Amino acid sequence: MKFSVLSMLGRPGAGKGTQIELLQQDVKKYEIIRTGILLRKKAKQADLIGKKLHYVLERGFLVPTPIVFSLWMPRLVRVKNNEDQYRGVIFDGNPRKLYEAQMLDEVFDMFGWSSRFRVCYIHISEKESRKRLKTRDRFDDASKEIEERLRWFRTDVEKTLAYYRKKEVLVEVNGEQSQEAVQKEIQRKLKNFI
Numbered sequence: 001m002k003f004s005v006l007s008m009l010g011r012p013g014a015g016k017g018t019q020i021e022l023l024q025q026d027v028k029k030y031e032i033i034r035t036g037i038l039l040r041k042k043a044k045q046a047d048l049i050g051k052k053l054h055y056v057l058e059r060g061f062l063v064p065t066p067i068v069f070s071l072w073m074p075r076l077v078r079v080k081n082n083e084d085q086y087r088g089v090i091f092d093g094n095p096r097k098l099y100e101a102q103m104l105d106e107v108f109d110m111f112g113w114s115s116r117f118r119v120c121y122i123h124i125s126e127k128e129s130r131k132r133l134k135t136r137d138r139f140d141d142a143s144k145e146i147e148e149r150l151r152w153f154r155t156d157v158e159k160t161l162a163y164y165r166k167k168e169v170l171v172e173v174n175g176e177q178s179q180e181a182v183q184k185e186i187q188r189k190l191k192n193f194i
Contacts, residue, residue, distance in 0.1 A: 004088040004193050005113050006030075007095065007164075009157060010122035012149045013132030014175045015182060019122065020090055022183045023194065031079045034092040038071040039063055060148070065099055073107075080111050088116070088194070096152075098159045118193055119164045120186055122175040126150055 006023075008016045017034075024030055043053040049067060056063055079086050095101040108114045124132070133146050164170040173185045187194070 005117045007091040007119045011124050011129040011153050013129045014122040014124045016093055020092055030087050030090045032090050035094050096157050098163055101160050101163055119170045121172045123172055124175040128176055
């Protein structure tokens with residue numbers, strides 16, 4: 001089994017987390033990097049960064065990229081130091097910003113992971129995204145928040161997708177089918193990679 005690094009991107013409600021869980025059903029595990037969970041955990045700490053993060057997250061502001069990287073790097077270094085124990089790394093919903101993607105490229109170059117990196121874009125329409133989010137019972141899925149998240153996807157994430165498309169590391173999957181069919185398409189399109 002080759003070591004691989006995968007970024008799972010898609011509009012809100014695309015089912016990224018579900019597909020990652022299905023990929024994770026293997027003996028040799030992926031290190032899953034869920035930035036939102038890392039940020040919320042850090043925001044509970046009483047140090048300077050934790051307090052600033054708490055303020056930023058409570059107001060729905062964007063977290064500065066250096067803080068995001070300060071949470072990613074220890075985990076990436078740990079995996080690199082124990083690479084034979086992992087099947088790879090999966091980023092759940094990141095990188096979102098073009099700047100983050102470019103910084104990650106530098107890290108992957110340093111770690112020798114560049115040729116083992118792919119981006120899986122689970123594509124659903126904005127209409128489908130709205131429909132799915134409105135049926136989920138989540139505090140951040142009210143109409144105003146949904147529209148803000150979709151706007152942010154258009155302004156930030158789509159630039160990142162275009163960057164990866166140009167680098168020829170982007171694999172697009174139809175997210176508007178059953179969970180099983182989405183997983184089969186991921187496995188088929190990344191069969192020599194994961």
